Amino acid sequence: MHSRIGVFLSPVHETGQDPHLAIRRNLDLVEQLDDLNFDEAWFGEHHSLGWGLVGAPETMIAAASQRTRQIKLANGVVPLSGHHPFHVASRAVHLDHLSRGRYILGVGPGVPFDAGMFGLEPPVQRTRLAEALPTVLELVNGTERVTDKTDWYELHDAKLQLPRFSPAGIEVAMATSGTSTASPRLAGQYGLSMCSFALPFALMTPGAPQHIDLGRQWEHAVAAAQEHGNTMDRSAWRIALPVHVAETREQAYADVREGYDRWLFDYFGRAAGREVLSPGVPRESMLEARVEAGGALVGSPDDVVAGLQAMQERTGGFGTLLVYVADWTSWEKTDRSMQLLARYVAPRFTGTTARPVEAVDWAITARGGRP
Structure with a gap:
């Protein structure tokens, strides 16, 4: 039974704590989420700024694959601008085997903070993504040998020796964020699934929109798909944003306020x-302003369900919520939030509460409405 909820682990951890334990925590969390019936866990790749400690997400996915049974595991994402396409494809196929078909290859241009260390500017990142993507797709899911030459990689009659584990192919997802149309159009051009970030990195800065128009991202992907004879499936569209649930709205805000501020x-x-203060919004109200702008869901199970319903309406419908785990609170409170999501939010999201409720109503009606 699918929950239609997953997690996106950049992962970020505050500095000042043992990095080894922080890394182990991510694997422990994914193991718990597998038991809670979460659908997916995505691992990001970061090389700078101190908080994002995972620079080799494939190793995390490989380890998680041996600890879990049903949860899908994904790169979130491989920055194609910084990896040779053949190595990307080879690692993907190996992870497909290790996970027994539970692997998703997420791709994107890469974050600008990391790219600076490699001498790459954002336009070069986007160009390299477009250049490498068809090569990666053929190596991963195709059958032909690839010959390709760019100013940063070269292949001659290249083909992986190891076949895929998944006969139908490995799912490939494109990451999209901000107002750029390039990534959604690539998703449509190649018929990929899509993972969109709803104001993932906070920042209601001067002049910034109150909402990232996710619906427009989808429209760009659909338009490109039609131009290239493909179709886009809303059920394969993921939207990632921070979520924290507690028994009450007041408790939820109290849990995360200090961590959010840091x-x-x-x-x-x-x-x-980055400039993170917004004109007219006092620092102590930044969390509420973010939630109001649609950049996070914080509250009781009912609050989060209402927020998800509003997002479904605003976007026109999507398939999976990816909880961006921002490490705003203790591990224990994060675990409790995940339990509440699994027990009380996911069933409302998927409609699986309907049958037990209907059974109660039927029983009452069958005995003439008597209690």
Whole structure:
């Protein structure tokens, strides 16, 4: 039974704690989520700013594949601008085997903070993504040998020796964020699934939109798909944003307020050098402003269900919520939030509460309405 909820682990962890334990925590969490029937776990790749410690997500996916039974595991994402396409494809096929078909290859251009260390500018990242993508797709899911030459990689009659584990092919997903149309159009051009970030990195900065128009991202993908004879499937569309659930709205905000402040001002403000204050919004109200803007869901199970319903209406419908695990609170409170999501939010999202409720109503009606 699918929950239609997964997690996106950048993963970020506040500095000042043991990095080894932080890394182990991510694997422990995914193992718990597998038991809670979460559908997916995505691992990001980061090489700078101190908070994002995972620079080799494939190793995390390989380890998680041996600890779990049903949850799908994904790169979130492989920055194709920084990897040779043949190595990307080879690792993907190996992970397809290790996970017994539970692997998703997420791709994107890469984050600008990391790219600076490799001498890459954002336009070059996007160009390399477009250049490498068809090569990766053929190596992973095709049958032909690939000959390709660019100014940064070269292949001559290349083909993987190891066949895929998944006969129908490995799912490939394109990451999209911000207002750029390039990534959604690539998703449509090649018929890929899509993972969109709803204001993932906070920042209601001066002049920034109150909502990232996810519906427009989908429209660009659909338009490109039609141009190239493909179709886009809304059920394969993921939307990622921070989520925290507690028994009450007041408790949920109390759980995450201090951690959110440090994440916003220490990580994005001090480490990344971004302007994070918004005109007219006092610092103590930044969390509420973010939630109101649709960049996070914080509250009781009912609050989160209402937020998901609003997002479904705003986007026109999507398939899976990816909880961006921002490490805003203790591991224990994060675990409790995940339990509440699994027990009380996911069933409302999927409609699986309907039959037990209908059974009660039927029993009452069958005995003439008597209690």
